Amino acid sequence: MEALTELCDLIAENPEQFSEKLAWICSRCPPPESLLGGSPRVSRSHLNAVLAIARFLARCPNQTDHHQRPQSMVLEFLRSVPSSFNQSFWPQSYGQDAISAFYVDFLGYVAKATELSPDFATEVAGFAGEVLITALNHDGEGSGISRVFLMALSQNFPPILPSDAERLVTSLLDQFVVSVPVSAPMSPREAGAAASETSTSSAQSSPISVNHYQPNDSSMSPANEVSRLSGSSSAASASSKGSVVINGGSVALKSSIEQFGVSYAFGDGGGGAAMLRQQVSSFEEESVESLEKQEIAFELIGHILDKVHIDPKLVEQVRLIAKKQLQSLSAFLKLRKRDWTEQGPLLKTRINTKLSVFQAAARLKIKSLSSLDSEGKSSKRLLLETLALLVDASEACLLSVWRKLRICEELFSSLLAGILQIALTRGGQLLRVLLIRLKSLVLTACAQADTWGNSQGAMFEIVMKTSCEIIEFGWIKDRAPVDTFILGLASSIRERNDYEEQVSFVLLVIE
Numbered sequence: 385m386e387a388l389t390e391l392c393d394l395i396a397e398n399p400e401q402f403s404e405k406l407a408w409i410c411s412r413c414p415p416p417e418s419l420l421g422g423s424p425r426v427s428r429s430h431l432n433a434v435l436a437i438a439r440f441l442a443r444c445p446n447q448t449d450h451h452q453r454p455q456s457m458v459l460e461f462l463r464s465v466p467s468s469f470n471q472s473f474w475p476q477s478y479g480q481d482a483i484s485a486f487y488v489d490f491l492g493y494v495a496k497a498t499e500l501s502p503d504f505a506t507e508v509a510g511f512a513g514e515v516l517i518t519a520l521n522h523d524g525e526g527s528g529i530s531r532v533f534l535m536a537l538s539q540n541f542p543p544i545l546p547s548d549a550e551r552l553v554t555s556l557l558d559q560f561v562v563s564v565p566v567s568a569p570m571s572p573r574e575a576g577a578a579a580s581e582t583s584t585s586s587a588q589s590s591p592i593s594v595n596h597y598q599p600n601d602s603s604m605s606p607a608n609e610v611s612r613l614s615g616s617s618s619a620a621s622a623s624s625k626g627s628v629v630i631n632g633g634s635v636a637l638k639s640s641i642e643q644f645g646v647s648y649a650f651g652d653g654g655g656g657a658a659m660l661r662q663q664v665s666s667f668e669e670e671s672v673e674s675l676e677k678q679e680i681a682f683e684l685i686g687h688i689l690d691k692v693h694i695d696p697k698l699v700e701q702v703r704l705i706a707k708k709q710l711q712s713l714s715a716f717l718k719l720r721k722r723d724w725t726e727q728g729p730l731l732k733t734r735i736n737t738k739l740s741v742f743q744a745a746a747r748l749k750i751k752s753l754s755s756l757d758s759e760g761k762s763s764k765r766l767l768l769e770t771l772a773l774l775v776d777a778s779e780a781c782l783l784s785v786w787r788k789l790r791i792c793e794e795l796f797s798s799l800l801a802g803i804l805q806i807a808l809t810r811g812g813q814l815l816r817v818l819l820i821r822l823k824s825l826v827l828t829a830c831a832q833a834d835t836w837g838n839s840q841g842a843m844f845e846i847v848m849k850t851s852c853e854i855i856e857f858g859w860i861k862d863r864a865p866v867d868t869f870i871l872g873l874a875s876s877i878r879e880r881n882d883y884e885e886q887v888s889f890v891l892l893v894i895e
Contacts, residue, residue: 513548538683812861
């Protein structure tokens, strides 16, 4: 394959000079008539040739005379993808890892080629939706292969028609998301009620289902989220809501971690132990397979929103699903290793997979905001709501026992990227509210033991980088809240240093 790849790259540099070589590679592709048969089968040389031709299209600007046949070969193979969901389609030596690698490379080349050639993109869009629908509906012996194909699509998504987009989103929600029967973590109101009345049973909705959403629940309303996010605008208000001690210094902190009820995770002798078991049970009811499907669905829907405008009502449904996922994130990350029934590799797989779902949901939540009217009041409410969710989720990552996992660091990076994106919207109008919460996030990052010394930790670096970008933006747009933010950090640092000096003096006296 390496020699074929080198030849392909050489041809892409001068297709006129090497037209015969290009025709030779095309001749090694599977004949189109064989792909249309009842049980098509391809050889390793067929697959290598298809990859080489797709790579050529991805590396060479559109030249009609030299692209017509290569494009035709790639299009015919792409149309035959549903047949590839059967193991008999592949060479006998190909397992799922090899099949996955082929899909990723092939779809990556196709996606790049559609960017270079609008005509090619139009042809791909004409049937790509049907191929995706077939993959989603495929059930049986090749379901594992179809899922591998969908995972590859989540990395490299082709153009699709607007008419197919809404069908795809609806199908993804119905099959991979809404149908998952898992109980959601309690809301703050429910948590308080359960702590005082342990015998009360609650029929809760799925953290990723929209079927049971209660529009009259004020605790979940955008207005309530806005109030909660901006309610700590004064130091007195913030300090009355709760604090975290950092080397003796008190730092105002109000997050969803507190709202879910900190005490229940420690078996407080009341309803806490029962609530903890319910939380663990609700998360463990989700199979790893269903979690993988949710991640695929969120990634694919995100790609669709990037490429096509769909019905606003459907976008709102997507937005609500992503919101419910993020609302359950804090409760999930608060669970400690010993709280879980599963242990060892099974638990690690579950944690990694679930955090990947949260990351995909966070990205989807941000993308779902792109269709909002940037100047509307409802837009501002939703942006503030999303900002509250992202900051709370970021704090949960910082305080979680799983924070050193790579996927947790990647999730944290995605959350802060979303926070930065919101900070830059609406001409910086949300900057003042954001900086109030960003201060606690920065101080929480500094408070972690693994962020001190020579190894400050990935999360610390991400917080610092994001803070600097927000400060640079705010310095131009609205300097006053930036000044307040910097002075507040300086005050906290002085408070910590004064405490350290007092401790050093006491230790000296004791000695």
